[in-house]
Amino acid sequence: MMNKRTKLQSFMLYALVIALVVFCIFPFLQILSTSLKHPIDWGNPSLIPKILHLDAYKELLGLMPPKDVDIPASIQRLLDNPALSEAKKQALITKFTSGGDVFSFGRYMLNTFVISLVTGVCATFLASLAAYAIARLRFPGQSVMANGVLFVYMVGGVLLMVPLYQMSVSVGLASSVAGTLFSLFLIYLIQTLPVAMYMLGNYFRTIPFSLEEAAMMDGCSRVEAFWRIIMPLSKPMLFTVFIYCFVIAWNEYLFASVFLKQYQDFHTLPLALQTLFTSKNAIWDRIMAASMLTLLPVIICFMLANRHLSGGLTEGGVKG
Amino acid sequence: MSSLLKKSEAKLGLKLVAPAVGIIALLVIYPIAFNVYLSFFDVQLNGQKTFVGFENYSNLLCNPRYYHSVGVSVVYLIGTVAGTTILGLAAAILMNQDFRLRNLARGLILLPYFAPVISVVFGWQFIFDPVNGIYNHMVVDVLGLTDTRDNLIGNPDSALFVVIVFDIWKHFPIAYLLFLAKLQSVPKDLYEAAAIDGQNAWGRFWHVTLPELRFVIATVVLLRVIWNLNRFEDVYLLAPNVETLPIFTYYQAFAGLVDQGIAAAISVIQLLVLVGLIWLYVRKVLKW
Numbered sequence: 115m116m117n118k119r120t121k122l123q124s125f126m127l128y129a130l131v132i133a134l135v136v137f138c139i140f141p142f143l144q145i146l147s148t149s150l151k152h153p154i155d156w157g158n159p160s161l162i163p164k165i166l167h168l169d170a171y172k173e174l175l176g177l178m179p180p181k182d183v184d185i186p187a188s189i190q191r192l193l194d195n196p197a198l199s200e201a202k203k204q205a206l207i208t209k210f211t212s213g214g215d216v217f218s219f220g221r222y223m224l225n226t227f228v229i230s231l232v233t234g235v236c237a238t239f240l241a242s243l244a245a246y247a248i249a250r251l252r253f254p255g256q257s258v259m260a261n262g263v264l265f266v267y268m269v270g271g272v273l274l275m276v277p278l279y280q281m282s283v284s285v286g287l288a289s290s291v292a293g294t295l296f297s298l299f300l301i302y303l304i305q306t307l308p309v310a311m312y313m314l315g316n317y318f319r320t321i322p323f324s325l326e327e328a329a330m331m332d333g334c335s336r337v338e339a340f341w342r343i344i345m346p347l348s349k350p351m352l353f354t355v356f357i358y359c360f361v362i363a364w365n366e367y368l369f370a371s372v373f374l375k376q377y378q379d380f381h382t383l384p385l386a387l388q389t390l391f392t393s394k395n396a397i398w399d400r401i402m403a404a405s406m407l408t409l410l411p412v413i414i415c416f417m418l419a420n421r422h423l424s425g426g427l428t429e430g431g432v433k434g
Numbered sequence: 435m436s437s438l439l440k441k442s443e444a445k446l447g448l449k450l451v452a453p454a455v456g457i458i459a460l461l462v463i464y465p466i467a468f469n470v471y472l473s474f475f476d477v478q479l480n481g482q483k484t485f486v487g488f489e490n491y492s493n494l495l496c497n498p499r500y501y502h503s504v505g506v507s508v509v510y511l512i513g514t515v516a517g518t519t520i521l522g523l524a525a526a527i528l529m530n531q532d533f534r535l536r537n538l539a540r541g542l543i544l545l546p547y548f549a550p551v552i553s554v555v556f557g558w559q560f561i562f563d564p565v566n567g568i569y570n571h572m573v574v575d576v577l578g579l580t581d582t583r584d585n586l587i588g589n590p591d592s593a594l595f596v597v598i599v600f601d602i603w604k605h606f607p608i609a610y611l612l613f614l615a616k617l618q619s620v621p622k623d624l625y626e627a628a629a630i631d632g633q634n635a636w637g638r639f640w641h642v643t644l645p646e647l648r649f650v651i652a653t654v655v656l657l658r659v660i661w662n663l664n665r666f667e668d669v670y671l672l673a674p675n676v677e678t679l680p681i682f683t684y685y686q687a688f689a690g691l692v693d694q695g696i697a698a699a700i701s702v703i704q705l706l707v708l709v710g711l712i713w714l715y716v717r718k719v720l721k722w
Binding site for chain 1: 464663704
């Protein structure tokens with residue numbers, strides 16, 4: 115550590131670093147590789163596909179021409195039966211041609227994107243108000259709230275799923291699509307608010323109070339000082355917190371599965387992928403391509419927010 | 435005048451925290467109480483309730499499946515907590531050295547932590563797939579350790595170990611981040627002094643690094659226990675046959691013969707354990 119490393123030590127160091135990095139990214143490489151492989155190539159242990167096979171991506175993104183589905187002979191005989199009405203024939207044909215084969219990936223991605231975006235924006239906004247109050251203002255109950263927020267967060271979703279579900283049933287929210295989505299949105303808020311408040315509170319404390327004071331001397335109210343001085347100065351952290359909340363909602367499976375199970379059109383990606391995997395259409399290349407496309411936005415978010423996120427999460431050792 | 439200012443400040447403060455704290459109170463604090471209430475009822479999915487007293491608890495405590503899932507949870511907790519802590523510490527020490535492309539390596543090893551569970555589980559499932567997976571290829575075809583291709587995830591006993599390795603892979607980065615932050619603040623002279631005292635690398639680790647990190651290690655261990663006690667998605671999505679407590683609760687509440695009252699009773703017991711752990715965290719860790 116103090117003196118220069120010997121050649122052997124250098125070699126050991128690099129070997130260990132490479133081993134750790136490979137351990138971390140190997141599953142990602144596996145996903146990428148399988149998503150690009152042709153089915154005949156799956157058993158090949160090499161990560162490099164023999165032929166580049168993009169059908170899975172094309173299919174998910176709706177770039178494939180619609181396939182002609184063969185109608186089974188028995189059904190064809192039924193269709194040829196003149197006694198059957200035209201409407202019934204049409205119904206039969208659509209039933210067999212559309213089949214269970216459609217996996218509307220775009221739709222699921224849009225669902226996930228919308229709910230994550232709404233969660234991210236609302237959680238960041240509400241958390242910034244609360245964090246500012248807890249960091250800067252004096253009011254009764256302040257210290258209880260400042261400390262309580264984190265403990266609340268340690269109560270995991272599993273412990274709350276039954277009462278939250280029963281609550282939404284008893285107020286009637288679970289019986290409609292809109293109500294279900296609203297319940298889910300509220301649940302995502304409580305899953306993100308505590309850490310968002312904590313991260314923003316820590317950040318606000320690093321901004322010198324004299325800046326607000328100067329603004330208030332110039333005739334700004336407290337709220338204006340918050341809005342015009344603190345918020346613009348906190349942009350990087352606000353963005354980081356937004357990304358954090360967005361990703362939490364994007365990844366969430368438990369509550370999505372509890373609330374959205376019966377509303378297939380509103381499935382989020384984690385739920386849709388799990389359903390796809392357990393359905394008869396489980397085909398590795400398609401699963402992996404879908405995983406890759408679910409992963410990609412998260413990796414992009416992560417690269418955008420990494421610098422502040424690592425620091426924000428470790429100060430005080432909050433999230434696990 | 436100043437008391438008037440104070441009052442208006444307090445008013446503004448309460449106004450600003452009201453939405454966030456209100457939502458948290460309504461959707462976390464209230465459900466915890468409601469859960470205790472539900473645990474004394476036979477609860478249907480559609481909200482019908484019949485009072486049954488302590489029957490849920492007595493049924494639960496006579497159910498061997500409950501004890502089995504407690505056992506699985508304990509193995510899971512010991513494995514994952516030890517694994518994430520040790521690997522996190524090792525990674526932090528490694529990444530604290532100087533080497534080329536260090537920032538790239540630091541970024542890459544955080545990936546498992548941020549990636550969506552649902553995507554990475556398929557990668558892991560493919561790795562352990564009996565027909566196509568690299569694991570069976572290595573063990574059977576390359577190393578020749580066994581003759582048969584095993585479905586590790588299909589068998590609940592071996593799946594538990596896959597889940598533990600998966601969880602360590604997924605969560606060691608957060609432990610690593612905490613350790614690295616602390617390591618960077620350990621004064622260099624401590625190492626120099628130890629070196630002058632004739633300590634080799636191992637001695638410096640044992641006499642300087644470990645004592646300096648003592649509190650962070652305790653924090654990491656306790657937080658891992660708290661988080662992994664509630665861990666659902668990582669286990670359920672990778673291997674739904676590994677019945678840790680949260681998975682058992684989920685099956686009781688939403689699958690097959692639904693009995694949400696029992697699920698509520700399990701949650702109440704688990705919450706008591708959790709509160710004990712959180713209390714330990716507050717008293718021992720936050721006070722340090």
